[in-house]
Amino acid sequence: MVSGVERTVFDDGETAENSDGIAEFYNAVGKLIKMFRERAGLTQRELADLIGYSEDMIGAVERGKRTPRVEILEKVDDAVGAGGALKLIADDVMKAKIRVSERHPAFARAFTSEESKAIEIHEYNSLQIPGLLQTEAHARALYDMRRPWLSIEQIDEWVAARMSRQEILSRWPLPVMSWVIDESALRRPLGGRDVHQAQLRHLLKVAEIRGLELQVMPLDRTENAGMGGSFTLLTPNGRPQIAYVAVQHVTRLITDPVEVRKMAARYGTLRGQALTMRESLTLIEQILGER
Numbered sequence: 001m002v003s004g005v006e007r008t009v010f011d012d013g014e015t016a017e018n019s020d021g022i023a024e025f026y027n028a029v030g031k032l033i034k035m036f037r038e039r040a041g042l043t044q045r046e047l048a049d050l051i052g053y054s055e056d057m058i059g060a061v062e063r064g065k066r067t068p069r070v071e072i073l074e075k076v077d078d079a080v081g082a083g084g085a086l087k088l089i090a091d092d093v094m095k096a097k098i099r100v101s102e103r104h105p106a107f108a109r110a111f112t113s114e115e116s117k118a119i120e121i122h123e124y125n126s127l128q129i130p131g132l133l134q135t136e137a138h139a140r141a142l143y144d145m146r147r148p149w150l151s152i153e154q155i156d157e158w159v160a161a162r163m164s165r166q167e168i169l170s171r172w173p174l175p176v177m178s179w180v181i182d183e184s185a186l187r188r189p190l191g192g193r194d195v196h197q198a199q200l201r202h203l204l205k206v207a208e209i210r211g212l213e214l215q216v217m218p219l220d221r222t223e224n225a226g227m228g229g230s231f232t233l234l235t236p237n238g239r240p241q242i243a244y245v246a247v248q249h250v251t252r253l254i255t256d257p258v259e260v261r262k263m264a265a266r267y268g269t270l271r272g273q274a275l276t277m278r279e280s281l282t283l284i285e286q287i288l289g290e291r
Contacts, residue, residue, distance in 0.1 A: 023160060027064030029093060033076055033086065034062040040080040051075035057170055065136070067164055068093055110253050111232075111244045112165060120176040120235035121168070124226045124270050126217075128185050129199060131162050132169065132177075133206055133214075138199040139163070141191030169209065176235075178213040180226070180270045186216065186287055200288050207281055215271060216280040225269040233264055 037047050037058075044062070048055040053072065060066035068076075070090045077086035115121060123130050129138060139162045143155045150158075168175060186203075189196040207214045217224060232244045243254040243263045254260055275283060 023064065023156075025092075026067060029068055029089065030062040030064040032089075033058075033068065033073075033080075036076070036080040036082045036086070037062075042080065047076065047079060050079045053170070065163065066170075067167060069167070070094060108246075108251060111234075111246075111251065112161075114234050114236060114242065114244075114253070115165065115232075116168065117236060118175055118234040119237050120233070120241070122176075122178050122233040122267055123231070124180045124217075124267060125185060125230045126182040126226055127230060128188075128190070129181065129203070130179050132166055133179065133203060134162065135195070135199050135202045136163055137195045138191055141195055145190070169206070169212070174209075174211045177211070178215070178271070180215045180217055180267070180274045182217045182226070183219045183283070186284060197288060200284055203284055204281060204288075207277070213277055214280055215274040215277055216283050217270065217274045218283070221273055223273060225266050225273060228266075231263055231267075233260070233267055 037044070042050070044058045045055045048058045051072065052075070057066065057072075061068045061072065070093065073086045073090045073093065076082070077084060121132070123132075128142065131139070134142075136159060140155060140159050143150055143158055168177075186200065191199075203214065206212060217226065229245065229247065233241055234244065235241045240255070240257060241260050241264060243260045245252050245254070254263070274280070
């Protein structure tokens with residue numbers, strides 16, 4: 001639990017071992033779901049319609065790219081006539097999910113723990129695409145260019161952990177979520193042209209999710225309240241809003257109400273200074289067309 005004081009955590013490079021087989025387990029669960037779906041004569045879209053989830057979610061779960069929530073396993077089991085086989089492994093999936101959460105970099109665990117339970121998430125990012133909106137290839141490119149070098153095993157684990165955070169986007173009801181991204185982040189082709197274009201297309205796709213709000217801070221603005229750097233605001237259920245900042249290898253989880261109030265006011269100003277959501281999506285499409 002977060003206390004009423006600031007928490008500063010240093011990046012000590014801690015990582016979990018890559019020998020636990022969690023990725024292989026999720027892959028096996030996905031193959032099992034696919035087998036039962038195909039045996040029932042259903043397409044991914046038909047199964048998605050039956051259980052009330054998106055076709056993309058079913059595809060990601062079958063490929064082992066998304067953790068299958070217990071609710072999904074139970075609904076799929078009934079829909080495909082798995083006879084309780086998928087329900088039987090639900091406890092194992094939950095245990096694996098806990099172990100994945102422990103893979104988050106040590107310096108970010110306090111934040112990711114709060115983020116996973118938040119009922120509101122708001123972020124201003126002046127340097128890069130926010131983690132919840134990144135493609136797997138973009139996230140991998142970010143970790144790969146980090147210095148000092150990270151091991152391939154560490155990159156794999158941190159990418160998996162970042163992707164697991166995005167389960168928030170499939171939750172219903174969704175937390176109240178919004179982002180303001182600096183235009184420079186949209187123009188910086190991290191990972192190369194193909195990775196960057198796929199990332200921009202992903203932003204356009206995510207923006208279609210009902211309830212998410214995405215805005216861009218254009219480079220031609222003469223005023224920008226976010227020149228002090230990126231930050232995130234989280235509202236835990238039943239507790240006051242908190243804030244999070246990360247600079248180089250130092251992160252801070254801020255709970256002081258005065259500081260959090262100032263940052264919330266700053267975020268409100270940023271949203272007013274940024275392009276509207278419609279204008280923002282038009283700009284992203286324009287940038288895509290320029291390359």
